[in-house]
Amino acid sequence: MTHEAGWAHAPGALAGPAWLRAPEDVNRLESQLWPSTARKDDAGVLHVGGIALPDLVAEHNTPAYILDEADFRSRAAAFRDAFAGWDVYYAGKAFLCTAVARWVAEEGLSLDVCSDGELTVALRADVDPARIGYHGNNKTLLELRRAVAEGVGRIIVDSLHEIERLETIAAELVSRGSTEVRPRVMVRVTAGVEAHTHEYIATAHEDQKFGFSITSGDALAAVRRLHEADGIEVLGLHSHIGSQIFDASGFEVAARRVLTLHAQIERDLGLTMPEMDLGGGFGIAYTTQDDPSTPAVLAAAMNQIVDHECRAQGVARPQLSIEPGRAIVGPSMCTVYTVGTVKQVALDGGAQRSYVSVDGGMSDNIRTALYDADYSATLANRASPIPATISRVVGKHCEAGDIVVRDEFLPGDVRPGDLIAVPGTGAYCRSMASNYNHSLRPPVIAVKDGEARVIVRRETVDDLLATDLG
Known part of the structure; x- marks a missing residue:
């Protein structure tokens, strides 16, 4: 206190x-x-x-x-193997340098960046741009242009202004007759989940800077606008509930709300989104009071949660991804x-x-x-x-x-x-x-x-x- x-x-x-x-x-x-x-x-x-x-x-x-290095690679491989069938994105914001970016790629993981500088490091390390995700709540037009031009695999959209910038980029590409290069996006949503963590790193409640609210209808409106834009590919929804989380209980509520929206989008917009990202935030032991879950335990719980919610909503299971950072490099x-x-x-x-x-x-x-x-x-x-x-x-x-x-x-x-x-x-x-x-x-x-x-x-x-x- x-x-x-x-x-x-x-x-x-x-x-x-x-x-x-x-x-x-x-x-x-x-x-x-x-x-x-x-x-x-x-x-x-x-x-x-x-x-x-x-x-x-x-x-x-x-x-x-x-x-x-051996410990880092072992932890990366543990997430890769436990979450077999998922796409595992290492969250570069935790710690990133050229060597680490190479280790990530060599261990079969994708890479999440959230700035032009982090993207530069990833490209310097020869990470496949198609395996890079680009986060950030205030990406500039220049940053977005570069991400699209480099072939970044997915851009996580965070605001209406960002949608306007992506519409501008897509229109420029269409006007040039480009069919190979286009923005591929996921929509970050806030699921209204209060993760039990420090308020600065709890990111899925309504009153904070990230994402579009599911409750208010902003998330559905954002997806509709992107779907109607010419030259933008909507991959799916993205949710992140916070950091230093020790079990999968918070993901259960988030997955239910995100999959409910996913089903509504299929039903109301006729849009089948192939992907869904449930974020990261998996915790580590800083002191003897901490008891984090293993990747295998987390994977089993999250697979069960997603399968149950997909059955309840009557939708096919999308291609899933997670974004561990701290849980790999922290220890x-x-x-x-x-x-x-x-x-x-x-x-x-x-x-x-x-x-x-x-x-x-x-x-x-x-x-x-x-x-x-x-x-x-x-x-x-x-x-x-x-x-x-x-x-x-x-x-x-x-x-x-x-x-x-x-x-x-x-x-x-x-x-x-x-x-x-x-x-x-x-x-x-x-x-x-x-x-x-x-x-x-x-x-x-x-x-x-x-x-x-x-x-x-x-x-x-x-x-x-x-x-x-x-």
């Missing part, structure tokens, strides 16, 4: 969350939070991808994002920091909290400050014989809210020069990173089978000053 005077004044803020328990062994790794290759050796040193983190730090410094990456200072702060009742300051912060992971997100952490360079103490891992930025891990048990002897590693940082950390306080964004280092390579280099001062014209 927040407080108007700040988080520290909220009830229980200084006591830590109820779910957090002191570990029996502070050196033990909670394996469900980490990439599959992560382990600690007898000396307490954390290894990922067959490489000791202190060795990586000696070469590449900190902070740094460490991406386990595959961790961030390693160097401790700079440690400060003991007295709490109410005689307790103490250890403030562990590291050389990164909200510039490389904004989610704690933005979403009140929880993370875990571990001492990565050694084992400790000292009992655990309640700690807060904080950054070096000039903000009281610059917190990386709000509450965690770390050894009582954490000291300057130690390495702290934070799991689950693959999604929306590097992709939302900033230059706040003129900090330099960290590199992304891919590790696999004892080999490491930089796939996104660390920014330099020259990068920082390149746009500053003085």
